[in-house]
Every structure is written in C-alpha cells, then in structure tokens.
Amino acid sequence: MGVPTSIISVVGNDFTPSYFEMLNKYQVKTSGIQIEKNSKTFFWKGKYHTDLNTRDTLVTDLNALANFQPIIDEEDKESPFLMLGNLHPKIQMQVIEQLPKRPKLVVLDTMNYWMEHTWKELMEVLKKVDVITINDSEARQLSKEYSLVKAARKIQEMGVKYVVIKKGEHGALLFHKKKVFFAPALPLEDVFDPTGAGDTFAGGFIGYLANTQDISFENMKRALVFGSNLASFCVEKFGIERLESVTQEELQKRLFQFKQLTLFDIELKNSNKNL
Amino acid sequence: MGVPTSIISVVGNDFTPSYFEMLNKYQVKTSGIQIEKNSKTFFWKGKYHTDLNTRDTLVTDLNALANFQPIIDEEDKESPFLMLGNLHPKIQMQVIEQLPKRPKLVVLDTMNYWMEHTWKELMEVLKKVDVITINDSEARQLSKEYSLVKAARKIQEMGVKYVVIKKGEHGALLFHKKKVFFAPALPLEDVFDPTGAGDTFAGGFIGYLANTQDISFENMKRALVFGSNLASFCVEKFGIERLESVTQEELQKRLFQFKQLTLFDIELKNSNKNL
Numbered sequence: 001m002g003v004p005t006s007i008i009s010v011v012g013n014d015f016t017p018s019y020f021e022m023l024n025k026y027q028v029k030t031s032g033i034q035i036e037k038n039s040k041t042f043f044w045k046g047k048y049h050t051d052l053n054t055r056d057t058l059v060t061d062l063n064a065l066a067n068f069q070p071i072i073d074e075e076d077k078e079s080p081f082l083m084l085g086n087l088h089p090k091i092q093m094q095v096i097e098q099l100p101k102r103p104k105l106v107v108l109d110t111m112n113y114w115m116e117h118t119w120k121e122l123m124e125v126l127k128k129v130d131v132i133t134i135n136d137s138e139a140r141q142l143s144k145e146y147s148l149v150k151a152a153r154k155i156q157e158m159g160v161k162y163v164v165i166k167k168g169e170h171g172a173l174l175f176h177k178k179k180v181f182f183a184p185a186l187p188l189e190d191v192f193d194p195t196g197a198g199d200t201f202a203g204g205f206i207g208y209l210a211n212t213q214d215i216s217f218e219n220m221k222r223a224l225v226f227g228s229n230l231a232s233f234c235v236e237k238f239g240i241e242r243l244e245s246v247t248q249e250e251l252q253k254r255l256f257q258f259k260q261l262t263l264f265d266i267e268l269k270n271s272n273k274n275l
Numbered sequence: 276m277g278v279p280t281s282i283i284s285v286v287g288n289d290f291t292p293s294y295f296e297m298l299n300k301y302q303v304k305t306s307g308i309q310i311e312k313n314s315k316t317f318f319w320k321g322k323y324h325t326d327l328n329t330r331d332t333l334v335t336d337l338n339a340l341a342n343f344q345p346i347i348d349e350e351d352k353e354s355p356f357l358m359l360g361n362l363h364p365k366i367q368m369q370v371i372e373q374l375p376k377r378p379k380l381v382v383l384d385t386m387n388y389w390m391e392h393t394w395k396e397l398m399e400v401l402k403k404v405d406v407i408t409i410n411d412s413e414a415r416q417l418s419k420e421y422s423l424v425k426a427a428r429k430i431q432e433m434g435v436k437y438v439v440i441k442k443g444e445h446g447a448l449l450f451h452k453k454k455v456f457f458a459p460a461l462p463l464e465d466v467f468d469p470t471g472a473g474d475t476f477a478g479g480f481i482g483y484l485a486n487t488q489d490i491s492f493e494n495m496k497r498a499l500v501f502g503s504n505l506a507s508f509c510v511e512k513f514g515i516e517r518l519e520s521v522t523q524e525e526l527q528k529r530l531f532q533f534k535q536l537t538l539f540d541i542e543l544k545n546s547n548k549n550l
Contacts, residue, residue: 050421146325149464170445173462182459182536187448189424222541255541261457262537266497266530 003210006076008032008095009085012040012064022244032073036064048194053168055194072098080104081210083202084129086111089121096128105215107131107206108160109198112138127159130215133202135166148173149180162220164205166198174224176217183224184261186232186254193238197231200243204230229254278485281351283307283370284360287315287339297519307348311339323469328443330469347373355379356485358477359404361386364396371403380490382406382481383435384473387413402434405490408477410441423448424455437495439480441473449499451492458499459536461507461529468513472506475518479505504529 006029011019013035020030045059068091077099084092086109096106108129114122115138126132132155136148142158143151152163152175165173169191171184204227209215212222229251236242281304286294288310295305320334343366352374359367361384371381383404389397390413401407407430411423417433418426427438427450438450444466446459479502484490487497504526511517 147462147464147466149462167445170442171459180462180536181539182462183539184446184457184459184537187422187424187455187457189422191422218540221539225539225541259541261455262459264456264458264496264500265493266500266534 002027003207005029005207005210006032006073006079008070008072008076010034010036010064010068011042012036013038015041029076032071032076034064034068034071036067039064039066046195053170053194070095070098080213081206082106083206084108084125085199086114089114089118089125093121093125093128096125102128105130105206105209107133107202109133109202110138112141115141123158126155129160131162131164131220132160133164133166133198133205135168135198139163139165149175152180164224166201168194168197172201172224172228174217174220176220179217181217181221181224183221183228184258185228186257186261188232188235191235194235196239197234200234201227201231203227225255225258229258277302278482280304280482280485281307281348281354283345283347283351285309285311285339285343286317287311288313290316304351307346307351309339309343309346311342314339314341321470328445328469345370345373355488356481357381358481359383359400360474361389364389364393364400368396368400368403371400377403380405380481380484382408382477384408384477385413387416390416398433401430404435406437406439406495407435408439408441408473408480410443410473414438414440424450427455439499441476443469443472447476447499447503449492449495451495454492456492456496456499458496458503459533460503461532461536463507463511466510469510471514472509475509476502476506478502500530500533504533 004027007023009032011033015035023030040061040063042063042065043059043061044057046055046057048055065087068087070091072095080103082095082099082103082105084095084106089110092108106129108125108131110122110132111134134142139148139151139155140146143154145151145154148165152165155163156175161176163175165175167173169185171182174181174183205223208223208226209219212219230243232254233242233246233250279302282298284307286308290310298305315336315338317338317340318334318336319332321330321332323330340362343362345366347370355378357370357374357378357380359370359381364385367383381404383400383406385397385407386409409417414423414426414430415421418429420426420429423440427440430438431450431452436451440448440450442448444460446457449456449458480498483498483501484494487494505518507529508517508521508525
C-alpha cells in the first residue's frame, strides 16, 4: 500500500518541523511546500451547529495563502493524479498550466465562496478537470437546480465528467452520465470534530484511484467507499489525531461494516435487461 | 400480492364517498372509519423550505380528530400487524388495550409534539410496541443523544425493539441491538411534494412484513427498502396521485435501481469472523 505523493502548498513560520517529519514518515514529499517566514499559516476557526453537519465560520485568516503562487517541481510535473484543493480557481488553474501534459485524472474541490466571487474563473477551471467534489448545497448553488440528479447533469455540462456530492453524515453520491452510486456514511458512536472530514474523504478517494491505477466507474465506487471509510475515522478525534493512529486492521474492519450496512437480498421479479 | 387491511380513523363531512371507493378498490376495509357529520376532516397546511427536507406548519385543524375514540371491529381484533399512526399516545394506547392478545408486530409512528407535550403517555405506550418510526431530529430529541447510534440504543431501552430513523431524502436507518441497516433514498429527477412520504414509507414497511409474515431482521431490511421504494413515488406528485398510478413493473424497475445504487465489490483483506 501507499503511493508516492507530493504536496504543493504554502505555510507560515508557525508550521513546525514536526509536521514535515510526520508527512515524510508517510512518504509524502514536502519539498513543494513553500515557507513564508514573515507570515503565519492559513487559519480557520468555526462553530458547529448541534447537528454537526452545518457550521458558522468565525475566523478565516489567509495569512501565507494570500499571495500563494504554486510551483511544481520538475519531477512532479508528470504526476498522473492531481488533487486540486479548495482554493481560488485561478490558483488551481496555475497548477494545471504548469503541467506539460494532462494528468490521467484531475480532481477539484471547491466551495460556495468561489461560486459567489469568482464564477468566471471557476467555469474556466471546471473545463479542465475530471472530478469535482462539493457538498449538496454547493451542488445546488452551482447548478441552480434543487434535484441532485439534475444538478449533477448540469455540472457535467460545465465540463466535469464525474460529480461527487458529499453529504457529511448522510454519505456521498457519485454521478457520471446516467450512472449514480451512493456510499453511505457509517453511523458512528461518537463524532468529536468533523473538521477535515471532506478533505480526508477527497484524499482517500484520489489515493485509492492512484494506488489502483484504475479510473473506471466501478473503481471510483470503491474509491468513494474508501474515502468515506477514512473520513469516518477523521471525525472521531480532533484534527488528524485519529488518522495518525488508524491501522490497516481497523480500516478493514470498518470496511466490512460499510458492506454490511446496505446489504439486502430482496428478490427482483421478472428481472430482465430492460430493468 | 396484497394483504387484508383495515383502517381505524375518523373523518368529517368533507370526506367524500369517492375516497372510500378508492380505498375499497384496493381491498382496504373502511368500516372502522367513523364519520363525524358535524365536523370536517383533519387539516394540515405547511410550507416546505427550499431543501424540501424541512418544513413549517402553517395550519393544523384537528377537526374530527379532536374527540377521536378509536373502536376496533371484532374481526379486526385478531390482526397480527398493527400500525399506530402519529396521534396522541393515549389514543394509540386505547387501540392496543382493545386487543385481546398482543399482535405479532406493533409499529408506532410519533413526532416531536408528543415528546414535548405528552412525554409520560408516550413512555407508557413505547413499552407496548416493537418498532418506532421517527425522523433523525426526533430520535435525537427523544433520546437526548446526538449520535444516532447512541440515540437508537437509548430508545431501545425505553422498551422498543426496533428503531427506524427516517431521514427523508437521505434515506432511513434500522437499528436492533448491535445491528444496523441503512436504506438509501433514491436520488430523484423531480421531487414535487414530500407530504405523506413518511406515512407511505411506514405503510410500505408494515405492508411488506404483513404480506411476507416474517419479522426477522433480514426481512425488516427488505421492508425498509420496500417502504423507501414506495415513498419515492409518493413525492413525485401531489397527495396520493402518483401512488394511485404506480404499477408493479415500475416498482420492480425502481427496486433494481435501489439495488444498484449501493452495490460495490471492494475486496476485504484478511476477512475473518472477528471482523
């Protein structure tokens, strides 16, 4: 298991060497992380509502991110899998433009803020990506459609081939042409902090695809479940605490629970290929 | 298909013979429906929020329901399956008390209003039922637990054996001891009016169990999917319009879609019985 990974980002002077060591421990290359000595790292503070599925942002300090210019190492320019984190679509585009050829798969994460403030740039970058990951209200905002079926269709018309709609504790949907797949979220005994669950999900999703080198719809279904599985651990503790301790055995055990969760053997009558 | 069904209820002078004819057409016995000549039928009016998953009540006129005293026909007293609709727990109890012996299965529907105003009576009737159907916020309110896993456990401690948590467009969960099952809702092209979807779901759920005469957990899973399937048609048109036109073929076709929706074949490593 494990696939070579590089992070392209920027941090401030408060990002201690221990974080780099932790990433390197998992064979994540960190030479693409710029350090702004006169700045602090991006900071977000929010308050979750009782349902833990919605939240209010209290503080967003861009800090080092404010003037971020992503620079891709020569040896990373051939990476077959690219995950564009939730940032200004112009910065996402800058990454794509540095690559000599189109990666095998480009996944883009975005949010309502960019839909409201940088619509044009977002539309431009959407034409260059294969998969978008957004939550249900963002899918509705982006498409101006209430039905997620219609929303996913409209978003595909914007140039994206696969639409992943994250619904937090309600699971995630994957749409492609006329196909739809749903990965449930596992009902958990304790949810401590949902921050980062969406990122964990996206990382698990593309990590699974990169590791298996298979971008078929069938394999994306597995990647969706793999991402949901990882995210279910993220929320059990604060930050990346739980993710740092999770074992392959725990992942396998929970994967079994994911399978059991939706398994039923109801009989189909007169089933034929027209169904 | 089809199982003998009786409705025990009360209506007013605005409930025209055509409604009785419609019910009788489907072999539903209506002699248990009392007619209050000087009153109107229960009336509810509400406004749905844009997400169609939450709503505000604008008008609730109890009308004929205000003084409802359910009376069970002699021949219905041996019914093996009892569905207690969402009403004052005292009225639900009156139905149970008229039965000479406990039915094979009692399903109870309730809502936040009864938790807030008739807590004691609700706790009494919960001891007499097998299955409760409530939505996720009601499950949290009833149990005072945020985690649905913990909520379902607490509700089982109140005397209910099976807890069905309805989440509207996000599907439904079934809890029993350490087991949990999730039936997704099918992402629909058009959702016109969600009113009655929960009742359709509950009717489909108990109807499936009554028809198959099997109340095992495995069969309840199928019943949950059957109920979700029926409810998915209910929301496509106003009132019972779509349900009146739905065919067995359409039900089978959508059942196939339900199966496809969550099907994935991810491999379990080192799978053993301890998992």
